[in-house]
Amino acid sequence: MKLRDKNVLVVGLGRSGLAAAELCLREGAEVTANDSRPHEAFGDALTCLEDRAQLSLGAHPKDLFTSADLIVLSPGVPPLPALDAARRAGVLVIGEMELGSRFVRSPIVGITGTNGKSTTTKLVGEMLEAAKIPVFCGGNLGQPLCEAINAGHPAIEAGVVVLEISSFQLETVQTFHAHIAVLLNVSEDHLDRYPNYESYLKAKARLFERQTMDDFVVVNADPGQVRARELASRSGAPRLTFRSAPSRGSGAWTHGDQLCMRLPQQKEEYYPRSALRIPGSHNSQNALAALLIARLAGASSEACQRALETFEGLPHRMQLVGDHDDIRFYNDSKATNVGSVVGSLSGFDREVVLIAGGKDKGGDYGPLAAVLEQTCRHVVLIGSAAARIEEALKGAATFHRAQSMEEAVTMAADLAKPGDAVVLSPACSSYDMFKDYIARGQAFAAAVAGLSRG
Numbered sequence: 001m002k003l004r005d006k007n008v009l010v011v012g013l014g015r016s017g018l019a020a021a022e023l024c025l026r027e028g029a030e031v032t033a034n035d036s037r038p039h040e041a042f043g044d045a046l047t048c049l050e051d052r053a054q055l056s057l058g059a060h061p062k063d064l065f066t067s068a069d070l071i072v073l074s075p076g077v078p079p080l081p082a083l084d085a086a087r088r089a090g091v092l093v094i095g096e097m098e099l100g101s102r103f104v105r106s107p108i109v110g111i112t113g114t115n116g117k118s119t120t121t122k123l124v125g126e127m128l129e130a131a132k133i134p135v136f137c138g139g140n141l142g143q144p145l146c147e148a149i150n151a152g153h154p155a156i157e158a159g160v161v162v163l164e165i166s167s168f169q170l171e172t173v174q175t176f177h178a179h180i181a182v183l184l185n186v187s188e189d190h191l192d193r194y195p196n197y198e199s200y201l202k203a204k205a206r207l208f209e210r211q212t213m214d215d216f217v218v219v220n221a222d223p224g225q226v227r228a229r230e231l232a233s234r235s236g237a238p239r240l241t242f243r244s245a246p247s248r249g250s251g252a253w254t255h256g257d258q259l260c261m262r263l264p265q266q267k268e269e270y271y272p273r274s275a276l277r278i279p280g281s282h283n284s285q286n287a288l289a290a291l292l293i294a295r296l297a298g299a300s301s302e303a304c305q306r307a308l309e310t311f312e313g314l315p316h317r318m319q320l321v322g323d324h325d326d327i328r329f330y331n332d333s334k335a336t337n338v339g340s341v342v343g344s345l346s347g348f349d350r351e352v353v354l355i356a357g358g359k360d361k362g363g364d365y366g367p368l369a370a371v372l373e374q375t376c377r378h379v380v381l382i383g384s385a386a387a388r389i390e391e392a393l394k395g396a397a398t399f400h401r402a403q404s405m406e407e408a409v410t411m412a413a414d415l416a417k418p419g420d421a422v423v424l425s426p427a428c429s430s431y432d433m434f435k436d437y438i439a440r441g442q443a444f445a446a447a448v449a450g451l452s453r454g
Contacts, residue, residue, distance in 0.1 A: 001102040004028030009064060010053075011035070011083075012074025016096040018048065019146035020072045023099065025052055026150065032056055034064060066091065072099050075140065075168040078193065095172030097165065100145030102175065106155055109162040109293055110207050112170065113184030113220075113228075115340040117141070119278070120184060120286045120293075121164040123311050127294035131303035134159030140166045160297050167203040168193075177210045180296055181235060182218040184289055186228045187339030191362030192429075201231060208235035216240060218292050220285070221251070238264070240296075242288035244281065252288035259284065259308075261291050269301050271308055278313040279330075282343030316441035318344055318423075322448035326418040329409075329448040332425040333441030338363050341427045345371045350421040353378045353412040354397075358428030358440070360385035365392035368427065372396040378415040380408045384432045405433075405440070409447035422448075 006029045010021040013035040031053040038058045065086040071093045118141045125137030136155040141164035194200040219232040221241035247253040252261035259271040322329040335341045352375045376397045390399045402408035412422040424444045434440040
């Protein structure tokens with residue numbers, strides 16, 4: 001992509017936006033960096049742009065947008081009137097990931113879905129690392145793609161690029177091409193941003209738009225994921241599926257304690273589920289998808305087995321943070337939607353006291369009822385969505401209210417019996433009480449540690 005002497009506006013100056021601005025400057029563009037926050041909100045973060053780029057902070061001036069040659073958005077930037085005006089004026093608007101993809105020479109694995117993206121992305125990365133294949137693992141998870149390009153990551157030129165991709169990032173793709181496109185699942189999410197579920201699905205479907213018969217699709221084949229398969233059918237690539245039930249042909253499935261898979265024209269392979277150290281039936285599905293992806297990307301079965309045995313999961317995703325009085329405490333703060341909580345609790349091997357709630361995202365809490373009836377006697381609710389959750393799930397469990405995370409943990413510990421688990425799996429965003437899901441998970445872990453000290 002030729003950027004020299006182009007007037008590029010970068011909107012949103014978080015980590016992704018700063019990386020995009022740096023890449024555009026490196027390529028010779030005239031860069032203006034824009035954010036709605038004032039200069040004092042950034043501390044020293046903008047030092048890297050001083051004397052190299054123009055700064056426009058505190059607002060989104062329409063003229064700034066309509067006069068640009070190119071606009072690069074960070075994924076968290078919401079719809080803006082100034083962006084609408086720029087598009088009407090013919091200005092090309094792309095995202096940070098789209099920008100970065102134009103500088104990638106290696107095959108790209110694109111992993112999206114409502115839930116499980118981060119775990120699957122990280123596990124694929126560890127499988128490829130175990131196979132000694134140069135790999136960059138990031139995108140919506142961890143390091144932005146443009147940052148890796150700026151740093152000269154070797155996998156960008158010769159290896160495999162594995163990207164977790166959100167619906168927000170897919171909204172602004174233009175030429176992005178995934179050699180292996182993965183849709184783990186879909187359920188209602190981000191309805192505080194999208195006008196309806198169909199709009200959310202439309203964004204997810206953009207992952208498949210430029211695939212050919214030389215590429216691959218990996219998609220969930222469970223009965224509840226008909227919409228996922230409909231979206232994936234828009235690809236022109238061969239399709240491999242994964243599912244919970246035994247299957248035949250190519251793909252991946254579970255059978256008893258075995259994770260089973262077969263690539264086209266190859267023999268079946270078997271991996272013990274007990275090798276995977278992270279709990280939950282949803283993580284079995286994540287592992288099945290990861291096995292298909294890593295094997296398609298060139299990892300050996302032996303390397304995949306080694307990675308399964310050593311993978312410890314990710315922080316804030318069913319992370320064991322304490323064991324107090326024979327009660328295990330799991331931090332699943334990243335579970336910010338109903339589908340994620342259903343996946344986390346389904347197939348759980350202990351009775352659960354659930355801590356849920358936070359800022360409502362507009363979805364339906366009804367699907368939680370069945371899993372609560374199966375696994376939970378008590379639910380401790382926090383945050384502004386507490387009343388709506390209790391009303392939606394009345395009768396599925398006994399509900400309690402807490403005003404703080406510390407109170408919620410203490411209450412849940414008192415309600416739990418030896419052999420139970422206390423799980424923070426909120427089904428909501430964190431922004432009513434915490435900066436983000438990380439801060440929420442850290443508060444949970446600190447409260448659990450306080451139990452031991454008490």
